[in-house]
Amino acid sequence: MEDKEERIETSLVAIVIDATPAKKFASQPLDGSSMMNRIFDSLIAFGNAHLMQASHNKLAIIACNSKSTKFLYPSMDGNSRSYQNRPGQYDMFAKVDSDVRHGLGELILNDLTDNDSTKSDSLLGGAMARALCYIHRVQRELSLSHQLKPRVLVVSGSCDSALQYMTFMNVFFTAQKENVVIDCCMMDTDSGLLQQGCDITGGQYLHIPSVAGLLEYLLWVFLPSPSCRSKIVLPPPTKVDYRAACFCHHKLVDIGWVCSVCLSIFCKFSIMCTTCNTEFKLNRPAIVPAKSKKRARIE
Amino acid sequence: MTSSSESILLLVPHVKLKKNEGELYLMSERLGWMVGNKDSFNVSHKYSDIKTQKISPEGKPKVQLQVCLHDGSATTFQFVNPSGQAEQMADRDKVKDLLQLMLPKFKRMVNKDLEEKKLFLSENPQYRQLYMDLVKSNVISAEEFWSDHATQFIKQQQETKNATQQDVGISASFLADIKPQTDGCNGGVRYLLTSDVMASIFRTYPSVKQKHLKCVPNKMTEEEFWKKFFSSHYLHRDKNINDTKDLFTDCGKQDEQVLKQDLTTAINDPLLDLTALNDIEDETSGTPSNAKINNIAHQNMIRRFNQHSILVLKASEQAAGAEPATVEAAPPKRMRLQEALTYDDLESNESNPTVQLNLCRIERYLNGPPTTVPSHAGVNKNGSSTGQAIDPNTFKSILGRWMRGGGDRYNPLDVLSSATAVTVLGELSIGGSLMRGPQPNSAIHLTSELQKELKELYVSLSEILKHFWAAFPPSTPELVQKTNRMIDALHKFNQAKLTPYEQKLIQASTSSEAENILRPLRFQLQAAIRKHSQLSERRPLPRTAVSSM
Numbered sequence: 001m002e003d004k005e006e007r008i009e010t011s012l013v014a015i016v017i018d019a020t021p022a023k024k025f026a027s028q029p030l031d032g033s034s035m036m037n038r039i040f041d042s043l044i045a046f047g048n049a050h051l052m053q054a055s056h057n058k059l060a061i062i063a064c065n066s067k068s069t070k071f072l073y074p075s076m077d078g079n080s081r082s083y084q085n086r087p088g089q090y091d092m093f094a095k096v097d098s099d100v101r102h103g104l105g106e107l108i109l110n111d112l113t114d115n116d117s118t119k120s121d122s123l124l125g126g127a128m129a130r131a132l133c134y135i136h137r138v139q140r141e142l143s144l145s146h147q148l149k150p151r152v153l154v155v156s157g158s159c160d161s162a163l164q165y166m167t168f169m170n171v172f173f174t175a176q177k178e179n180v181v182i183d184c185c186m187m188d189t190d191s192g193l194l195q196q197g198c199d200i201t202g203g204q205y206l207h208i209p210s211v212a213g214l215l216e217y218l219l220w221v222f223l224p225s226p227s228c229r230s231k232i233v234l235p236p237p238t239k240v241d242y243r244a245a246c247f248c249h250h251k252l253v254d255i256g257w258v259c260s261v262c263l264s265i266f267c268k269f270s271i272m273c274t275t276c277n278t279e280f281k282l283n284r285p286a287i288v289p290a291k292s293k294k295r296a297r298i299e
Numbered sequence: 300m301t302s303s304s305e306s307i308l309l310l311v312p313h314v315k316l317k318k319n320e321g322e323l324y325l326m327s328e329r330l331g332w333m334v335g336n337k338d339s340f341n342v343s344h345k346y347s348d349i350k351t352q353k354i355s356p357e358g359k360p361k362v363q364l365q366v367c368l369h370d371g372s373a374t375t376f377q378f379v380n381p382s383g384q385a386e387q388m389a390d391r392d393k394v395k396d397l398l399q400l401m402l403p404k405f406k407r408m409v410n411k412d413l414e415e416k417k418l419f420l421s422e423n424p425q426y427r428q429l430y431m432d433l434v435k436s437n438v439i440s441a442e443e444f445w446s447d448h449a450t451q452f453i454k455q456q457q458e459t460k461n462a463t464q465q466d467v468g469i470s471a472s473f474l475a476d477i478k479p480q481t482d483g484c485n486g487g488v489r490y491l492l493t494s495d496v497m498a499s500i501f502r503t504y505p506s507v508k509q510k511h512l513k514c515v516p517n518k519m520t521e522e523e524f525w526k527k528f529f530s531s532h533y534l535h536r537d538k539n540i541n542d543t544k545d546l547f548t549d550c551g552k553q554d555e556q557v558l559k560q561d562l563t564t565a566i567n568d569p570l571l572d573l574t575a576l577n578d579i580e581d582e583t584s585g586t587p588s589n590a591k592i593n594n595i596a597h598q599n600m601i602r603r604f605n606q607h608s609i610l611v612l613k614a615s616e617q618a619a620g621a622e623p624a625t626v627e628a629a630p631p632k633r634m635r636l637q638e639a640l641t642y643d644d645l646e647s648n649e650s651n652p653t654v655q656l657n658l659c660r661i662e663r664y665l666n667g668p669p670t671t672v673p674s675h676a677g678v679n680k681n682g683s684s685t686g687q688a689i690d691p692n693t694f695k696s697i698l699g700r701w702m703r704g705g706g707d708r709y710n711p712l713d714v715l716s717s718a719t720a721v722t723v724l725g726e727l728s729i730g731g732s733l734m735r736g737p738q739p740n741s742a743i744h745l746t747s748e749l750q751k752e753l754k755e756l757y758v759s760l761s762e763i764l765k766h767f768w769a770a771f772p773p774s775t776p777e778l779v780q781k782t783n784r785m786i787d788a789l790h791k792f793n794q795a796k797l798t799p800y801e802q803k804l805i806q807a808s809t810s811s812e813a814e815n816i817l818r819p820l821r822f823q824l825q826a827a828i829r830k831h832s833q834l835s836e837r838r839p840l841p842r843t844a845v846s847s848m
Contacts, residue, residue: 026698037701037704041701101703104702112695163666212719213715216715220723235734245666250666262656276657276658277657
C-alpha cells in the first residue's frame with residue numbers, strides 16, 4: 001500500500017494553552033465539577049485524539065500564564081515521573097494525561113503562590129514563539145522519508161495585549177514563512193490580533209459561544225488537518241479587521257495621516273510629527289485644506 | 300474689410316459657396332470667403348487647418364475646389380465666372396496653384412506637432428487613457444489638455460527645445476561626390492552642383508562665400524563663378540601653382556590673416572607650449588632646394604589641416620552657444636598644476652552627510668491596537684466578575700483534584716455531556732449560528748469591466764482636481780480663471796462621466812451600492828465645488844472680471 005516514493009506525512013500539532021483565565025473558569029461550576037476542569041480535560045482529550053489519528057502524528061503542548069511559559073508535553077523534566085494507565089489504555093495517552101495534569105497544575109500553583117498577577121497579560125506570544133522553535137527543531141531532526149505538516153493551535157480566553165503586539169506580529173510572519181498554520185480557538189473573549197494571525201497563516205479562527213462544549217468544537221473544527229479542511233463544511237472565515245491604531249490616541253483608524261519620514265500613524269493632522277519631530281512644510285496658508293496633506297489608506 | 304496686417308495675395312470674384320455668390324480671398328495665413336456685399340468673412344480657414352485641397356475633374360459641368368480640414372470637415376467652392384468655363388478653370392487654377400504653394404509651408408509645422416503628440420500618446424498609455432476620458436468627452440479642450448495636463452509631454456517638449464539640435468556636419472568627401480555627367484554628343488563633362496554642395500563649400504571655405512556674395516549677381520553669373528572656383532589654384536593650392544590673375548588669390552591671404560588672428564585669441568593657456576611641437580627641427584638631410592619644396596608642400600598641407608580644425612572648433616562652439624556661451628577663462632596656473640598633481644580616486648571619499656532619524660517615542664511602534672473587541676458571550680459575564688472573588692484555597696483544592704483526576708478516576712462524561720454535544724452539533728451544522736458568514740453588504744462585487752472604468756474615473760477626476768487645487772490660493776487673475784475653467788470641467792465631468800457610470804452601476808447592482816461606490820468621488824467633487832462657491836461669494840464678480848481680461 002505504501003508508496004516508497006511518497007514521503008510519510010507527519011502531522012505535528014503544537015497546542016498553546018493560555019492558563020491565565022484558569023481562575024475565572026474555576027469559579028464556574030459545571031455538573032458537579034468546574035469549567036476549568038472541563039476545559040483542561042477537553043484539551044487532553046483533543047491531544048490524544050490527534051495522536052490516535054495516525055501513529056506518526058506528533059503532539060506538543062505548551063502552557064503560559066502572565067509570568068512564564070512551560071512545555072507540558074513532551075515534558076522537559078525527563079521521564080522521572082511515573083504515570084498509571086487504566087487497564088487497556090494506550091501508554092502514550094496515559095503519559096500525555098499525566099504530564100499535562102501535573103505540569104499545568106504546577107504552573108498555575110506557582111503563579112498562585114506568587115502575588116496575584118491575573119491583571120497582567122498572559123505571555124501568549126512567547127509561548128507561540130516557543131512552539132515555533134519546537135516545530136523548527138522537529139523539522140530538522142525528522143528523517144528525510146517523513147514530511148512534517150506542522151500547525152499551532154492556540155486556545156485562549158484572555159484579551160489581546162497591546163504590549164505584546166510586536167511579538168505577536170513576529171510570530172505570525174515567522175509562521176507564515178515557515179508554512180506553519182496557526183489555528184485559534186477563543187473562549188469568552190475575541191482577539192483581533194489572533195484573527196489576523198490566523199488569516200495570515202491560513203488557519204481557522206473560531207470564537208466559541210459555549211465553553212462547555214469545547215471538546216466538540218476542537219474535534220469538529222481543528223482536528224482535521226488544514227489540507228482536508230477545504231473538503232469539509234466549516235464555519236466561514238471571520239472578517240478580519242486590519243485597521244491600524246493611531247499613535248496618538250490608540251484609536252483604530254480607517255484613514256489616517258502617516259508621517260512620511262518615520263511612518264507613524266496619526267488620526268489627526270499636526271504640523272509636526274511627534275515621533276520623529278519632522279516638521280511638515282506645506283506651502284499653503286495657515287488654514288490647511290485636506291488636499292495638501294499626505295493621505296494614506298491603511299488596511 | 301480685412302485686418303490691415305494681412306496681405307491679400309489673391310482675390311477671386313464669382314465664387315459660390317452653398318448657392319451664395321461671393322468673393323474668395325487668399326491671404327498670407329488663411330483663406331476666406333464672403334458674400335459679395337458684406338464686409339466680414341462668412342468662412343475663414345487657416346492654412347494650418349487645411350489638410351488637402353481637391354479639385355473637380357476635367358469635363359465636369361461645375362468647376363469646383365474643395366478644401367478638407369484636419370477635423371474632417373470640408374468646404375466646397377464653386378467657380379462661376381460669367382465669362383465661361385475657361386475663365387472659371389483659370390480662376391480655379393490660380394487658387395489651386397497658390398494653395399499648393401502655401402499649404403506645404405504650414406503643413407509641415409502642423410504635422411510635426413501632431414505626430415509628436417500622437418507618438419507621445421502611444422508611448423504613454425496612462426496619458427492616452429486620460430486623453431480619451433477628458434478630451435473625447437469634451438470635459439476639457441484638447442489645447443488645455445496639452446498645455447496643462449500632459450505634464451510629461453510639456454517637459455519633454457521643453458527638453459527638446461533646450462537641447463539644441465546639432466548641425467549636421469559636412470561629409471568629408473563632398474567634393475569627390477560631385478559626379479561628372481558626360482554629355483554624349485559634345486564629349487564634354489558637366490558637373491552638377493546642388494545647393495547642398497554649395498553650402499558645403501561655403502562652410503569649408505568661408506572666404507569663398509564672401510567672394511561669392513561680392514561677385515555673383517553683378518560681376519559674373521553663378522556658373523562662371525563656380526567654373527572659376529574649380530579651376531582656381533585656391534582649391535588646388537597645395538599643388539603650388541602661381542597664377543596672379545586668379546580670382547581667389549586674396550582668399551588665401553585672407554585665410555592666413557584669420558588663422559593668425561585665431562592663433563592669438565584662442566590659445567591663452569599658459570601651460571601650453573606650441574613650439575615644442577615644431578616639426579622642421581630635424582630637417583637636415585637631403586638637398587636644400589628639394590627640402591624647401593617639400594617643406595612648403597608640407598606646410599601648406601598642415602596649414603589646411605589647421606584651418607579645417609579651427610573651423611570645426613568654431614562650429615562646435617557655436618552649437619554650444621545655447622548654453623552660457625562665454626568660454627571660461629583658462630583657470631589660473633596654480634589651479635591647473637594642482638589639477639595635474641592630485642587624483643580624485645586617491646582621495647579618501649567622504650560619505651554623504653546623512654540626516655539622523657531622531658525617534659523619541661519608539662514604544663509607540665511596539666504597541667498594538669488596544670483590545671476593544673467586546674466579549675459577546677453574555678453567559679460568562681457574571682462568572683468572570685465573581686471569578687475574581689474565588690477563594691485561593693477553594694481554587695487550590697479544585698486544581699488539586701483535577702491534577703489527581705487522571706487514571707482510574709477518569710470519567711468521560713466530564714469532558715462532554717450529551718446535551719452540550721447536541722447544541723454544539725446544531726451550531727456547527729449548516730444553518731447553525733456559527734456557520735453564517737459575515738454581513739454580505741460589506742463586500743461589493745463589480746465586474747472587472749466596471750472596476751476598470753471606476754479606476755479610470757478616479758484617475759481622470761484626480762487629474763482635474765489636482766489642477767483645481769493647484770490654483771489655490773487664487774491670488775492672480777490667471778489663477779482665478781484657472782479655477783473657473785477647472786470647475787467647469789468638473790461639472791462637465793459629473794454630467795458626461797459620473798452620471799452615466801452611476802446608471803450603469805444601478806443596472807448592475809442596487810442603487811444603494813452604486814451610491815456607496817461613488818461616494819468618495821462625489822465627496823471630492825463636492826468639496827471642490829463648495830470651495831469654489833465660497834470663493835466666488837467672497838469675490839463678487841470673479842467670472843466677469845476675468846472674462847473681460
